[in-house]
Amino acid sequence: GENVEQHPSTLSVQEGDSAVIKCTYSDSASNYFPWYKQELGKRPQLIIDIRSNVGEKKDQRIAVTLNKTAKHFSLHITETQPEDSAVYFCAASETDSWGKLQFGAGTQVVVTP
Amino acid sequence: DADVTQTPRNRITKTGKRIMLECSQTKGHDRMYWYRQDPGLGLRLIYYSFDVKDINKGEISDGYSVSRQAQAKFSLSLESAIPNQTALYFCATSDSVAEAFFGQGTRLTVV
Numbered sequence: 001g002e003n004v005e006q007h008p009s010t011l012s013v014q015e016g017d018s019a020v021i022k023c024t025y026s027d028s029a030s031n032y033f034p035w036y037k038q039e040l041g042k043r044p045q046l047i048i049d050i051r052s053n054v055g056e057k058k059d060q061r062i063a064v065t066l067n068k069t070a071k072h073f074s075l076h077i078t079e080t081q082p083e084d085s086a087v088y089f090c091a092a093s094e095t096d097s098w099g100k101l102q103f104g105a106g107t108q109v110v111v112t113p
Numbered sequence: 114d115a116d117v118t119q120t121p122r123n124r125i126t127k128t129g130k131r132i133m134l135e136c137s138q139t140k141g142h143d144r145m146y147w148y149r150q151d152p153g154l155g156l157r158l159i160y161y162s163f164d165v166k167d168i169n170k171g172e173i174s175d176g177y178s179v180s181r182q183a184q185a186k187f188s189l190s191l192e193s194a195i196p197n198q199t200a201l202y203f204c205a206t207s208d209s210v211a212e213a214f215f216g217q218g219t220r221l222t223v224v
Contacts, residue, residue: 001172006155009153034212034213042217043203043215043216043217043218044156044203044215045215046212046213046214049212089155089156096209098144098207098208098209098210098212098213099144099145099146099161099205099206099207099212099213100146100158100161100171101156101158101213102158102172103155103156103157104155105153105154105155106153106155
């Protein structure tokens with residue numbers, strides 16, 4: 001089955017700096033890669049996703065890159081703000097199984113003012 | 114707003130007791146999922162259902178069972194709860210063309 005590894009497990013950044021979280025996956029059949037943000041005591045919420053037919057996707061301060069050959073994908077947050085503090089999860093699945101996700105272990109991001 | 118609702122939100126139960134967690138959705142999605150979240154392990158899939166007559170085991174189904182009572186309802190049961198089933202449980206929904214949407218979660222403690 002699919003295995004998703006996520007690094008780092010914790011990330012502390014100064015407000016205004018960039019944050020990068022990296023994930024690798026094992027199953028070459030995976031073609032859908034979402035990123036979820038979970039604030040303390042809240043549900044995971046989708047912030048951005050990418051499908052295997054593109055290499056990069058951007059939404060305001062958030063971008064995701066995908067390297068299918070190397071089986072890795074990354075989340076980039078620019079100009080970090082205190083409200084970006086949360087746990088971020090990467091995940092992988094096949095696009096005909098949207099919600100059947102294999103998650104990474106999560107990254108605790110702390111943005112200090 | 115269309116949503117995914119889990120009940121109860123918090124539950125403390127004793128070892129050996131049977132407990133049911135319920136999930137209902139108004140998003141009109143046909144697919145429903147149960148995930149378990151443990152610190153440092155992310156979310157792991159317990160069971161999933163692509164329609165009312167379809168039930169599939171996920172990564173960690175041992176000790177759990179599910180029932181899909183209707184398109185909008187998907188219940189998770191622990192037949193005989195044990196302490197290592199203490200966790201945060203999330204229900205999620207999706208359709209065939211869109212991403213998963215999660216409920217608010219149920220915090221379960223087995224003592």
